Amino acid sequence: xxxxxxxxxxxxxxxxxxxxxxxxxxxxxxxxxxxxxxxxxxxxxxxxxxxxxxxxxxxxxxxxxxxxxxxxxxxxxxxxxxxxxxxxxxxxxxxxxxxxxxxxxxxxxxxxxxxxxxxxxxxxxxxxxxxxxxxxxxxxxxxxxxxxxxxxxxxxxxxxxxxxxxxxxxxxxxxxxxxxxxxxxxxxxxxxxxxxxxxxxxxxxxxxxxxxxxxxxxxxxxxxxxxxxxxxxxxxxxxxxxxxxxxxxxxxxxxxxxxxxxxxxxxxxxxxxxxxxxxxxxxxxxxxxxxxxx
Amino acid sequence: xxxxxxxxxxxxxxxxxxxxxxxxxxxxxxxxxxxxxxxxxxxxxxxxxxxxxxxxxxxxxxxxxxxxxxxxxxxxxxxxxxxxxxxxxxxxxxxxxxxxxxxxxxxxxxxxxxxxxxxxxxxxxxxxxxxxxxxxxxxxxxxxxxxxxxxxxxxxxxxxxxxxxxxxxxxxxxxxxxxxxxxxxxxxxxxxxxxxxxxxxxxxxxxxxxxxxxxxxxxxxxxxxxxxxxxxxxxxxxxxxxxxxxxxxxxxxxxxxxxxxxxxxxxxxxxxx
Amino acid sequence: xxxxxxxxxxxxxxxxxxxxxxxxxxxxxxxxxxxxxxxxxxxxxxxxxxxxxxxxxxxxxxxxxxxxxxxxxxxxxxxxxxxxxxxxxxxxxxxxxxxxxxxxxxxxxxxxxxxxxxxxxxxxxxxxxxxxxxxxxxxxxxxxxxxxxxxxxxxxxxxxxxxxxxxxxxxxxxxxxxxxxxxxxxxxxxxxxxxxxxxxxxxxxxxxxxxxxxxxxxxxxxxxxxxxxxxxxxxxxxxxxxxxxxxxxxxxxxxxxxxxxxxxxxxxxxxxxxxxxx
Numbered sequence: 001x002x003x004x005x006x007x008x009x010x011x012x013x014x015x016x017x018x019x020x021x022x023x024x025x026x027x028x029x030x031x032x033x034x035x036x037x038x039x040x041x042x043x044x045x046x047x048x049x050x051x052x053x054x055x056x057x058x059x060x061x062x063x064x065x066x067x068x069x070x071x072x073x074x075x076x077x078x079x080x081x082x083x084x085x086x087x088x089x090x091x092x093x094x095x096x097x098x099x100x101x102x103x104x105x106x107x108x109x110x111x112x113x114x115x116x117x118x119x120x121x122x123x124x125x126x127x128x129x130x131x132x133x134x135x136x137x138x139x140x141x142x143x144x145x146x147x148x149x150x151x152x153x154x155x156x157x158x159x160x161x162x163x164x165x166x167x168x169x170x171x172x173x174x175x176x177x178x179x180x181x182x183x184x185x186x187x188x189x190x191x192x193x194x195x196x197x198x199x200x201x202x203x204x205x206x207x208x209x210x211x212x213x214x215x216x217x218x219x220x221x222x223x224x225x226x227x228x229x230x231x232x233x234x235x236x237x238x239x240x241x242x243x244x245x246x247x248x249x250x251x252x253x254x255x256x257x258x259x260x261x262x263x264x265x266x267x268x269x270x271x272x273x274x275x276x277x278x279x280x281x282x283x284x285x286x287x288x289x290x291x292x293x294x
Numbered sequence: 295x296x297x298x299x300x301x302x303x304x305x306x307x308x309x310x311x312x313x314x315x316x317x318x319x320x321x322x323x324x325x326x327x328x329x330x331x332x333x334x335x336x337x338x339x340x341x342x343x344x345x346x347x348x349x350x351x352x353x354x355x356x357x358x359x360x361x362x363x364x365x366x367x368x369x370x371x372x373x374x375x376x377x378x379x380x381x382x383x384x385x386x387x388x389x390x391x392x393x394x395x396x397x398x399x400x401x402x403x404x405x406x407x408x409x410x411x412x413x414x415x416x417x418x419x420x421x422x423x424x425x426x427x428x429x430x431x432x433x434x435x436x437x438x439x440x441x442x443x444x445x446x447x448x449x450x451x452x453x454x455x456x457x458x459x460x461x462x463x464x465x466x467x468x469x470x471x472x473x474x475x476x477x478x479x480x481x482x483x484x485x486x487x488x489x490x491x492x493x494x495x496x497x498x499x500x501x502x503x504x505x506x507x508x509x510x511x512x513x514x515x516x517x518x519x520x521x522x523x524x525x526x527x528x529x530x531x532x533x534x535x536x537x538x539x540x541x542x543x544x545x546x547x548x549x550x551x552x553x554x555x556x557x558x559x560x561x562x563x564x565x566x567x
Numbered sequence: 568x569x570x571x572x573x574x575x576x577x578x579x580x581x582x583x584x585x586x587x588x589x590x591x592x593x594x595x596x597x598x599x600x601x602x603x604x605x606x607x608x609x610x611x612x613x614x615x616x617x618x619x620x621x622x623x624x625x626x627x628x629x630x631x632x633x634x635x636x637x638x639x640x641x642x643x644x645x646x647x648x649x650x651x652x653x654x655x656x657x658x659x660x661x662x663x664x665x666x667x668x669x670x671x672x673x674x675x676x677x678x679x680x681x682x683x684x685x686x687x688x689x690x691x692x693x694x695x696x697x698x699x700x701x702x703x704x705x706x707x708x709x710x711x712x713x714x715x716x717x718x719x720x721x722x723x724x725x726x727x728x729x730x731x732x733x734x735x736x737x738x739x740x741x742x743x744x745x746x747x748x749x750x751x752x753x754x755x756x757x758x759x760x761x762x763x764x765x766x767x768x769x770x771x772x773x774x775x776x777x778x779x780x781x782x783x784x785x786x787x788x789x790x791x792x793x794x795x796x797x798x799x800x801x802x803x804x805x806x807x808x809x810x811x812x813x814x815x816x817x818x819x820x821x822x823x824x825x826x827x828x829x830x831x832x833x834x835x836x837x838x839x840x841x842x843x844x845x
Contacts, residue, residue, distance in 0.1 A: 088756075096752035399794055
């Protein structure tokens with residue numbers, strides 16, 4: 001079942017001089033099995049929107065439906081009893097990986113830290129051990145090597161993987177990641193993105209990634225949602241979005257490097273498609289255009 | 295201006311978990327130069343930043359700033375007046391909750407008279423384009439704006455060398471561009487010596503000289519042509535800039551492209567002649 | 568959005584806001600001492616009049632100032648009731664009696680005095696924090712305490728600590744919220760179970776918070792060192808507090824208020840008769 005958000009509104013500090021309309025009438029449907037990118041500047045409301053998916057932010061007005069879970073706003077007050085689903089089950093279904101997730105590690109060993117979420121939803125015994133082991137392996141760490149080590153002794157990149165494993169051990173069906181590559185070096189970035197693609201095919205069919213990096217979303221995502229000033233401005237495939245120069249300008253979105261390069265070449269008379277999104281495509285396009293020229 | 299001779303640095307020396315961060319690095323930076331230090335996380339590049347102004351001292355070898363040895367405690371104050379460092383996380387380098395107070399912190403430590411401090415604060419904030427926020431608080435600013443405040447805080451000391459220790463790593467692309475604009479202007483117009491530690495190759499491509507670090511050693515250095523050395527860049531855990539990658543793959547497919555390609559303009563020029 | 572660093576500062580321009588923080592701090596001290604000298608209701612009336620004028624000058628809405636009383640309302644009522652019930656009378660006829668509970672006129676009056684004293688004790692400092700930013704307060708305190716550095720009190724260090732604390736409180740509040748959310752997303756439960764279970768459930772918040780606070784402290788220390796920090800040695804300040812005409816006026820008004828309170832209390836110049844009117 002898809003994620004369905006209807007007429008979602010959210011106001012910070014309602015009724016004070018600091019009130020801020022953080023989400024305005026959001027309507028969005030995310031089908032199962034897709035890789036979504038959500039882009040928008042700092043303060044555009046994208047993080048507020050996704051805190052709602054996990055009921056971390058109390059829904060004020062509108063509804064959110066995720067599988068059998070249904071969240072209905074009650075004007076900022078505690079939702080009515082019938083609209084209070086099993087939050088733990090919801091949070092296990094929608095795995096949320098925050099920005100710099102390594103800062104949430106706390107346990108004495110990697111094994112305990114990864115087990116935390118799964119234990120909280122009542123998994124125990126052999127089932128817990130299996131889940132923890134497979135989650136650690138899934139994020140590309142050597143279980144025998146790291147399981148009994150303190151998470152604080154690991155490198156930055158390894159810590160981030162441990163934090164990710166902690167979410168995966170709850171076996172979520174939807175994975176929400178807030179800037180998973182922030183602060184990593186180029187190789188670290190690529191490794192994490194490839195890892196997310198693997199997780200998507202092995203465990204969580206639906207992935208939603210908040211990102212500032214247009215190159216990343218252009219290359220990895222099936223669909224992109226653009227947020228600005230609390231509004232959902234645009235939903236489309238990356239190819240459609242990034243080939244529309246006027247829309248990008250209007251929404252102050254940068255062009256991915258590959259697309260920008262393609263556009264530049266095109267403007268200088270080389271017949272390459274301005275909708276190229278990946279390096280492979282661009283190389284193909286240039287070769288084709290050059291071949292045609294020759 | 296800045297000279298490292300055979301610098302070794304070992305964390306927790308003598309202890310069981312001792313770890314060599316730098317295994318013998320020699321390098322020198324000339325006045326007015328813009329140097330980029332690149333390398334993967336853990337290559338020792340951030341250890342270098344702390345050595346430059348004597349926050350840490352080399353286990354072996356020496357670091358000299360305009361001839362002053364950082365190991366001599368008497369020099370430290372003058373060294374820190376000469377070499378300013380901007381760190382990665384803007385939130386962790388602000389000492390005051392009002393922007394002008396924060397920028398004033400450095401000149402206050404220099405013991406300058408109040409009027410001069412105020413002038414320097416104004417000048418530094420103008421240099422980074424944040425003068426309108428002088429009496430504001432940093433909390434509601436974007437990452438790029440906060441980092442520009444941090445740069446102003448260092449500028450107000452009027453150092454000759456500015457070290458940026460991955461100061462753009464936590465910023466979004468707009469913030470990164472804001473910071474890079476400020477830095478290149480300082481270098482080009484004010485002749486500030488800049489040492490930029492980064493893993494963004496597009497930023498490194500703006501420097502006069504690029505030093506590639508790998509496992510605590512200098513693996514290579516040179517101008518932009520260094521990006522044609524794919525093996526070096528990749529072995530250091532880095533990625534070539536996009537234009538260089540594309541040019542390389544086109545050449546592999548037999549397309550003839552002249553010259554070193556690192557910036558998009560260069561590729562466009564080479565292909566659309 | 569919350570901005571803890573501003574405390575309850577009410578951002579408007581006013582003569583009270585512009586006063587030197589040292590004058591304001593000393594005024595509050597004098598005001599508090601004054602309150603303890605008041606015994607008759609006329610004294611409270613004088614202070615109330617003074618406060619009303621001061622609040623009007625500060626352009627802070629009256630309700631905003633009065634709201635600070637809410638925090639101590641329970642204490643005020645509690646002490647008032649106790650003092651009514653335990654007043655022994657001293658030969659006075661009770662106004663009302665029921666079993667062992669006897670209420671005297673004197674009891675009511677002393678309860679009212681006690682309540683008024685508490686309320687006024689809260690209102691003064693509250694006006695100070697509404698019109699003065701924590702940063703100004705720190706500067707003012709540092710300047711006032713400077714003589715104590717002569718007896719080796721680390722005045723400068725205390726001021727730096729306060730200023731950094733003010734700077735870090737909002738950052739750490741935000742961080743705590745983030746960590747709580749991250750652990751909630753891992754299905755952590757903070758609200759159920761007995762007290763031990765709840766205390767234990769805080770570990771996943773406290774440990775990351777400690778780790779990150781230490782990391783921040785380390786980085787901040789490096790940044791301060793890099794910016795030529797050597798402690799108080801040779802350090803000057805950009806903002807030098809300077810007394811202006813209005814500060815002398817305010818100081819004079821405060822001294823006058825104190826003087827009036829003393830006159831009423833000790834019947835100087837035979838003016839105590841005013842007390843008899845009330």
